Amino acid sequence: MEHLLQSHKITKTDFIRGQGCHLYDEQGKEYLDFESGCWSTALGHSHPRINQVMEAQIKQVVHLGTYYPNRLAEDAATAVLEIVGMNDGKCVFLSSGSEAVEFAVQAARRITGKHLLLTFSNSYLAAYGSAGRKSADEWCLFDWSASTEAEQLERLNEIPFEKIGAFVFEPGGSGSAFVRFPPKELVQLLARRVKQEGGLLIANEITTGLGRTGKWFGFQHYDYQPDIVSIGKGLGNGYPVSAIAMQQELAEKLEHGGFYYVQSHQNDPLGCAIAKEVIAIFREENWVEKGNQTGLYFLEGLKWLEEKYEIVKEARGRGMLLGLAFQPHASFSATTAYFALLEKGFLAGFSPVGNLLRFDPALVIGKDEIDLLSKGLEQIFARLIE
Numbered sequence: 138m139e140h141l142l143q144s145h146k147i148t149k150t151d152f153i154r155g156q157g158c159h160l161y162d163e164q165g166k167e168y169l170d171f172e173s174g175c176w177s178t179a180l181g182h183s184h185p186r187i188n189q190v191m192e193a194q195i196k197q198v199v200h201l202g203t204y205y206p207n208r209l210a211e212d213a214a215t216a217v218l219e220i221v222g223m224n225d226g227k228c229v230f231l232s233s234g235s236e237a238v239e240f241a242v243q244a245a246r247r248i249t250g251k252h253l254l255l256t257f258s259n260s261y262l263a264a265y266g267s268a269g270r271k272s273a274d275e276w277c278l279f280d281w282s283a284s285t286e287a288e289q290l291e292r293l294n295e296i297p298f299e300k301i302g303a304f305v306f307e308p309g310g311s312g313s314a315f316v317r318f319p320p321k322e323l324v325q326l327l328a329r330r331v332k333q334e335g336g337l338l339i340a341n342e343i344t345t346g347l348g349r350t351g352k353w354f355g356f357q358h359y360d361y362q363p364d365i366v367s368i369g370k371g372l373g374n375g376y377p378v379s380a381i382a383m384q385q386e387l388a389e390k391l392e393h394g395g396f397y398y399v400q401s402h403q404n405d406p407l408g409c410a411i412a413k414e415v416i417a418i419f420r421e422e423n424w425v426e427k428g429n430q431t432g433l434y435f436l437e438g439l440k441w442l443e444e445k446y447e448i449v450k451e452a453r454g455r456g457m458l459l460g461l462a463f464q465p466h467a468s469f470s471a472t473t474a475y476f477a478l479l480e481k482g483f484l485a486g487f488s489p490v491g492n493l494l495r496f497d498p499a500l501v502i503g504k505d506e507i508d509l510l511s512k513g514l515e516q517i518f519a520r521l522i523e
C-alpha cells in the first residue's frame with residue numbers, strides 16, 4: 138500500500154468480499170464484522186435486495202445534474218420524513234455524514250441569524266467544515282461527562298443561550314466512539330433553553346439513525362422533537378448517501394431566504410434509490426425492533442463478562458451500539474484486545490483513549506455470532522489470568 142496515503146491507522150489490506158455479517162480475505166479466511174464497515178452496513182454486506190436495486194438503477198441513470206432531481210428523490214424524501222416523524226417536512230440528499238451535519242449547521246445559522254452553536258465537548262460531528270473544527274468563536278462546548286451534576290448546573294449558567302443558533306446533539310453519547318449516553322434531563326433542559334431563546338435543535342443521527350440504538354433514531358430516547366435531523370451511514374447500507382430532514386416551516390424559510398447550497402451529487406438517483414430500498418427493508422422486516430432485541434442479548438453477554446473478568450471495567454450499550462471498557466493493565470489494553478480479536482477472525486472498534494472495545498454490528502447479526510464473539514473474548518481474558 139505504498140501509494141495509499143496513511144491519514145489514519147490501517148491494519149489489514151486484503152478483504153475482498155463481504156456477505157451479511159462476514160468478510161473474506163484473499164486467503165478465504167472468514168471474519169465476523171462487528172463494526173458493519175464504518176458502522177454503516179446496518180443490513181449486512183452485499184444485501185440481495187439492495188444489490189438488485191443498485192443493478193437496476195445503474196442501468197437507468199446513476200447521476201443527474203442538480204437542476205433535475207427525479208421521482209426517486211421525492212420518494213426517498215417521503216420515506217425519510219416518515220421515519221423521522223416530519224411528514225410535512227423537506228429533505229435533501231448528499232453523500233457523507235459530514236456533509237449532512239455541516240449542511241444542518243449552515244442552515245441553522247442562516248435561519249436564526251445566530252452564529253454560535255452549542256454541542257457536547259467530545260461529540261464528533263464531521264471531518265471538516267465548521268462542524269469539524271468546532272472552533273471557540275463558533276461553538277460553545279459543554280462537557281457533561283467529566284463533571285458532577287452540581288458542576289454541570291453551574292456551567293449551564295455560563296452558556297449564553299440568547300446567542301445560540303442551535304443545539305447540535307449526537308445522541309450516540311457525546312462521541313459515540315466512547316459509547317456514552319448523556320443524561321436525558323440534561324439534554325431536555327438544554328433543548329428547552331435553546332428553543333426558548335429562538336435557537337434550533339439539530340439531531341446528528343449519522344451513527345445513531347436507522348435503528349442503531351434500538352429506536353429508529355437516537356433522539357427518540359430523549360423525548361424531544363428536533364427541527365433538523367442529519368442522517369448518514371446506515372441509510373446507504375455502505376453506499377455513500379446521507380440526508381438532512383427538516384420541518385416544513387424551516388425549509389420554507391431557507392427556500393424564501395435566498396439560501397444557496399449545491400453539490401455535484403445532491404439528490405442523485407442512485408443514492409436515493411438505495412436509501413428508499415433500505416428504509417423499505419427496515420420497515421417490512423422490522424429491523425429496528427429485531428436489532429433492539431439482539432442488542433439486549435448482546436449487552437447481557439457483555440455484562441456477564443464484566444462480572445466474570447476483573448479486567449473488564451464496564452459493559453455498556455444501547456441497542457446495537459455497545460462497548461466494553463477495560464481496567465488499566467501493564468500488558469493489556471483495548472488495542473491489544475483489538476489485535477487479538479482480529480487474529481481470531483473478529484472485527485471490532487477500539488478506542489485507545491477510552492480503553493474501550495466498541496461493537497456496532499449489522500442489525501441482522503444472529504445470536505450465534507454474538508456467542509462466538511463472547512467466547513473469543515473469554516479466551517483472550519482467560520489468557521491474562523493464566
Ligand SMILES: Cc1ncc(COP(=O)(O)O)c(C=O)c1O
Nearest residue numbers: 233234235261262263307343344
Ligand atoms: C456521530 C458522527 N457524526 C458525523 C460523522 C461523519 O460522517 P462521515 O464520516 O460519513 O462524513 C460520523 C462519522 O463517523 C459520526 O460518527
